[in-house]
Each structure stands twice: as structure tokens, then as C-alpha cells.
Amino acid sequence: AQSVTQLDSHVSVSEGTPVLLRCNYSSSYSPSLFWYVQHPNKGLQLLLKYTSAATLVKGINGFEAEFKKSETSFHLTKPSAHMSDAAEYFCVVSDSSEDKIIFGKGTRLHILP
Amino acid sequence: DAMVIQNPRYQVTQFGKPVTLSCSQTLNHNVMYWYQQKSSQAPKLLFHYYDKDFNNEADTPDNFQSRRPNTSFCFLDIRSPGLGDAAMYLCATSGTRDRGYNEQFFGPGTRLTVL
Numbered sequence: 001a002q003s004v005t006q007l008d009s010h011v012s013v014s015e016g017t018p019v020l021l022r023c024n025y026s027s028s029y030s031p032s033l034f035w036y037v038q039h040p041n042k043g044l045q046l047l048l049k050y051t052s053a054a055t056l057v058k059g060i061n062g063f064e065a066e067f068k069k070s071e072t073s074f075h076l077t078k079p080s081a082h083m084s085d086a087a088e089y090f091c092v093v094s095d096s097s098e099d100k101i102i103f104g105k106g107t108r109l110h111i112l113p
Numbered sequence: 114d115a116m117v118i119q120n121p122r123y124q125v126t127q128f129g130k131p132v133t134l135s136c137s138q139t140l141n142h143n144v145m146y147w148y149q150q151k152s153s154q155a156p157k158l159l160f161h162y163y164d165k166d167f168n169n170e171a172d173t174p175d176n177f178q179s180r181r182p183n184t185s186f187c188f189l190d191i192r193s194p195g196l197g198d199a200a201m202y203l204c205a206t207s208g209t210r211d212r213g214y215n216e217q218f219f220g221p222g223t224r225l226t227v228l
Contacts, residue, residue, distance in 0.1 A: 043219035103155035
């Protein structure tokens with residue numbers, strides 16, 4: 001069975017400092033992993049995805065994530081936070097053995113001026 | 114631009130009064146999904162269509178129904194809304210049914226209020 005855990009429900013960083021949003025997954029097979037961002041009262045937008053190609057994945061808006069099989073992690077990072085990054089972030093896992101995708105509970109990112 | 118459109122963006126209904134939410138897409142995707150998202154929670158899949166093939170999640174209440182008259186449009190019908198159905202409803206599309214490898218494209222959502 002697959003599952004995904006976002007280790008922090010809230011993260012606060014100052015503008016211009018690095019961002020780290022943590023995600024661990026459990027999957028019986030080779031998973032596909034996604035990060036989505038949701039701004040208030042908006043739909044979800046795909047930031048990046050991992051589908052068994054390069055383990056370091058670059059996404060939009062300067063975000064990237066590294067797939068680490070040994071640690072079963074797919075943490076999202078950004079070198080320098082911007083005020084517009086304040087939003088909810090969802091880590092999502094799927095594998096070909098199950099016809100489902102599983103959302104993490106989300107991490108709310110706060111950017112301090 | 115190709116996109117997923119939801120109407121209305123905000124819907125207010127009364128307890129027990131049927132309501133229909135609308136989703137349309139210009140992506141020509143085979144698969145369309147409806148999610149329910151309550152405050153500070155992750156989206157919860159209600160059902161999806163693969164072309165005209167309807168797939169209901171096991172725990173989706175009978176109060177929720179869906180129609181897909183053609184590739185572009187999909188509707189969510191709530192037959193007798195209760196206070197617990199107040200939520201954001203998200204429509205999404207995907208190019209294939211293989212959710213493991215293809216991302217979903219989300220609409221902006223419809224926020225439903227039940228009085």
C-alpha cells in the first residue's frame with residue numbers, strides 16, 4: 001500500500017532564505033511523486049514531478065526536489081523564498097500497482113517579511 | 114490557453130436544495146475528476162470519468178452524482194446538500210487514466226456554502 005507523510009503542517013521562513021518542505025512516502029513499487037501548490041481559494045498547480053528519470057527534479061518558480069529511494073523522501077526546496085510563495089503545498093504519490101493517487105495532508109508555507 | 118474552467122466560483126445553496134456545479138476543459142483530456150476539499154485538508158477524490166466510463170470511489174456518498182455529456186463538460190450534482198457538504202469542489206483532468214505518470218490539471222474550484 002502506498003502512503004505519503006508531510007512532516008510539517010506549517011513552515012515559516014523569512015523572505016530571501018531557503019525553503020525546505022519535507023515529504024516521505026511509502027510505496028510497494030517504483031512510485032511517481034508530485035508536488036502541487038495551492039494559493040488561497042485557487043486550484044492546485046503542478047510544481048514538479050518525478051517519474052523514474054533523473055532523481056533531481058527541477059520545477060517552476062525556482063523549486064526543485066530530490067528523490068531519495070534509500071530515505072523514501074522527496075523533499076521540496078527553493079534557495080530563496082519570495083512573498084508570493086506563501087501557499088499550501090501538497091506532496092502526492094502514485095504507483096502503477098494501484099489506480100489511485102494519495103495526497104499528503106499539506107504544508108502551509110508562511111513567508112515573513 | 115488550454116485550461117480547466119469551473120462555474121460558478123462561489124455557490125450558495127440551502128440545506129436540502131439540489132445544486133449543480135459545472136466543469137469544462139479545453140485540453141481534450143480523456144479523464145475528468147471531481148474532488149472535495151474541506152478547510153485545511155487535502156483534496157478527497159469523489160469520482161472520475163475515463164471517457165464515458167464512470168468510476169465512483171467506495172466512500173463517496175450517494176448524495177453525490179456526476180454527469181459527463183461530452184468530452185469537454187462534467188457536472189457534479191449534490192441531490193440534498195447538508196451542512197457537512199460545504200467545501201471547495203475541485204475539477205481536474207488528465208490525459209490518460211494512468212495516474213501514476215501523468216499529472217492532473219486542476220480548475221480554480223467552486224466554493225460551496227450551505228445555509
